[in-house]
Amino acid sequence: MTALADIQNFKITKLTEHVGTEVTGIDLRDPLDPKTLQVLNDAIVDNVALVFRGQQLTPAELLKAVSQFGELMPDQNQRYVVEGLPLVSVLSNRHKDSTGKQAKIAKNANWHTDHTNQEFPPKFTTLYGVDVPSKGGGTSVCNMNAAFEALPEDIKARITPMKTTNTLMSSTRYDSANPDIAREQQTSTKPPMVQPLVRTHPERGTKAIYFHKGKVETVADMDPFESQDFLADLLDTALKPEFIYVHEWKAGDLLFIDNRTAMHKAGFDYDPAEHRHLHRVLVRGDRPF
Ligand code: OGA
Numbered sequence: 282m283t284a285l286a287d288i289q290n291f292k293i294t295k296l297t298e299h300v301g302t303e304v305t306g307i308d309l310r311d312p313l314d315p316k317t318l319q320v321l322n323d324a325i326v327d328n329v330a331l332v333f334r335g336q337q338l339t340p341a342e343l344l345k346a347v348s349q350f351g352e353l354m355p356d357q358n359q360r361y362v363v364e365g366l367p368l369v370s371v372l373s374n375r376h377k378d379s380t381g382k383q384a385k386i387a388k389n390a391n392w393h394t395d396h397t398n399q400e401f402p403p404k405f406t407t408l409y410g411v412d413v414p415s416k417g418g419g420t421s422v423c424n425m426n427a428a429f430e431a432l433p434e435d436i437k438a439r440i441t442p443m444k445t446t447n448t449l450m451s452s453t454r455y456d457s458a459n460p461d462i463a464r465e466q467q468t469s470t471k472p473p474m475v476q477p478l479v480r481t482h483p484e485r486g487t488k489a490i491y492f493h494k495g496k497v498e499t500v501a502d503m504d505p506f507e508s509q510d511f512l513a514d515l516l517d518t519a520l521k522p523e524f525i526y527v528h529e530w531k532a533g534d535l536l537f538i539d540n541r542t543a544m545h546k547a548g549f550d551y552d553p554a555e556h557r558h559l560h561r562v563l564v565r566g567d568r569p570f
């Protein structure tokens with residue numbers, strides 16, 4: 282581990298070469314001064330993911346802390362939020378769907394980036410560990426700029442101009458996914474959102490593979506099932522262990538993910554009798570290009 286910066290009394294330490302960094306010595310209940318905020322923002326962007334260790338944040342304190350990094354935006358799924366604080370989502374393996382069954386959260390088990398069906402998807406997804414399994418259930422984050430750059434030149438050239446169309450849920454998943462969300466999509470009249478398959482980072486100019494497979498209806502001129510196969514193959518080719526950081530949770534960790542460069546997924550390799558309970562706050566981003 283290499284120390285990147287020892288500024289005032291906090292410390293930023295890179296976790297792997299391509300992705301992940303951690304910060305100690307900051308209590309996010311205190312406001313950040315502008316210089317520290319800039320250093321932290323750069324550390325998130327340059328390392329794709331950043332974790333603040335050892336926080337003690339109520340949902341209201343979490344909101345206040347994250348709001349220093351930009352305008353907050355609501356989760357499009359308002360079924361599971363903290364009462365009275367709709368900007369704080371609750372992720373829990375104990376949620377029930379409207380039929381009373383354990384809610385399917387499997388979509389988070391697949392590599393994705395958040396809210397690609399929106400015009401202004403979140404630039405940062407932040408996750409805060411409230412109650413976490415004793416082992417497993419980590420959040421994986423992949424540096425999709427490194428993954429893109431490592432592709433063979435012909436694949437890069439082929440995928441760079443491609444567009445995806447995105448909805449709340451791909452029609453290929455209606456039968457297998459959360460029935461409440463499937464119904465919401467099936468009765469929606471919203472036109473699909475077009476996104477670039479290869480996204481340019483607005484602050485750095487770098488290129489990254491960008492999609493949420495569960496929300497992609499089509500890629501380029503492919504039909505929905507061909508599109509799903511194409512994206513699965515692309516991930517197989519592009520993902521390499523050295524581009525991935527797995528955040529193993531401790532209660533009090535606050536993980537920032539830069540969605541303009543990252544894809545992420547939840548781990549399900551834990552004892553389901555244990556509670557996995559995270560709070561999530563989203564920071565609004567720009568129109569992807
Ligand atoms: C999410 C998500 C990952 C996790 O909330 O968008 O992907 O580890 N969560 O729960």
Ligand code: MN
Pocket residue numbers: 389393394395406545
């Ligand atoms: Mn997600």
